[in-house]
Amino acid sequence: MRERFMGPWDFVKNDGLSEETNEQISTVESVKELGSTVPTQSTESNLYCLSIIGQIEGHVVLPPQNKTTKYEHVIPQLVAVEQNDEIEGLLLILNTVGGDVEAGLAIAEMVASLSKPTVSLVLGGGHSIGVPIAVSSDYSFITETASMTIHPIRLTGMVIGVPQSFEYLERMQERVTRFVVNHSRINEGAFRNLMLNTGEMARDIGTTVVGRDAVDYGLVDQVGGLGEAMAKLQELITQHRKPSGLDTGRVLQ
Amino acid sequence: MTLLWSIVPTELVFANFSEPLPTRVEVQQGGVTMLVTLGTNGTAKVERLISPNPQDYLRPEWQPGTLIHLSKQP
Numbered sequence: 001m002r003e004r005f006m007g008p009w010d011f012v013k014n015d016g017l018s019e020e021t022n023e024q025i026s027t028v029e030s031v032k033e034l035g036s037t038v039p040t041q042s043t044e045s046n047l048y049c050l051s052i053i054g055q056i057e058g059h060v061v062l063p064p065q066n067k068t069t070k071y072e073h074v075i076p077q078l079v080a081v082e083q084n085d086e087i088e089g090l091l092l093i094l095n096t097v098g099g100d101v102e103a104g105l106a107i108a109e110m111v112a113s114l115s116k117p118t119v120s121l122v123l124g125g126g127h128s129i130g131v132p133i134a135v136s137s138d139y140s141f142i143t144e145t146a147s148m149t150i151h152p153i154r155l156t157g158m159v160i161g162v163p164q165s166f167e168y169l170e171r172m173q174e175r176v177t178r179f180v181v182n183h184s185r186i187n188e189g190a191f192r193n194l195m196l197n198t199g200e201m202a203r204d205i206g207t208t209v210v211g212r213d214a215v216d217y218g219l220v221d222q223v224g225g226l227g228e229a230m231a232k233l234q235e236l237i238t239q240h241r242k243p244s245g246l247d248t249g250r251v252l253q
Numbered sequence: 254m255t256l257l258w259s260i261v262p263t264e265l266v267f268a269n270f271s272e273p274l275p276t277r278v279e280v281q282q283g284g285v286t287m288l289v290t291l292g293t294n295g296t297a298k299v300e301r302l303i304s305p306n307p308q309d310y311l312r313p314e315w316q317p318g319t320l321i322h323l324s325k326q327p
Contacts, residue, residue, distance in 0.1 A: 063269040073310060073317055080307035098259030128258045153258045172256060
């Protein structure tokens, strides 16, 4: 499994350049990119950290002013995490403003069905389609200041070309609601209330829940940051290892 | 069919949508196919990786946005 950490220049090596040349290039690159003369090294870790940042990009390539997480790259990474014996757990970091519904649901379903322990941490924001992704892990955290906006899928504007029927949007909404209810402690009625926020004037604004509120509503499991999330993931990994008796006694970071 | 569900207004997300994207080309690098945007001096920015081996997607040097040096000019 070490081969995949050979470094950025192994494909150059494949093309017959000498090792010295590769080292030189690597050092030059490190100086240029990182201001360091020491070539970057991957340290072995039994965790895989996946960050879901910006817009979740699905079937349509979004214009360049958007910062996007491309689902066609996330999906095979999750397959690799499941397959790779070196990786024992997945840490999902979210700071997303939402995005493509089907791409988001696809990521959420992949995380939910991963056989290895998964922990998610909502930093900053986990809005719209970020909500099902946040709850898809085995255990979820949200920082004190992070927020999650739960609002209906809007009727106008988000579809390119094809006008959507109200029924289609309702069904999409239903898929999301069912996923969130199945993977968190919130019940359907409460989630719908947050989404439609009947007390507000505009029906499509929804509700923004911050930190502890998300936990009180049962959306997220615990308020916490990186330390808590890592500790929980290690705990889940230890539990996960036990039945198979595979504990190798390795020192974990 | 795409359905965007986001707190960012659609007008902002799709601003500049009609502008053409930079030309992307498919290249073969280290045994995988990549969709890249060509830069100068044989560099290219990885836009998308196409590989049947899931482990390839974990390689930090092949993440989208990374600059690579093309071993052969396409």
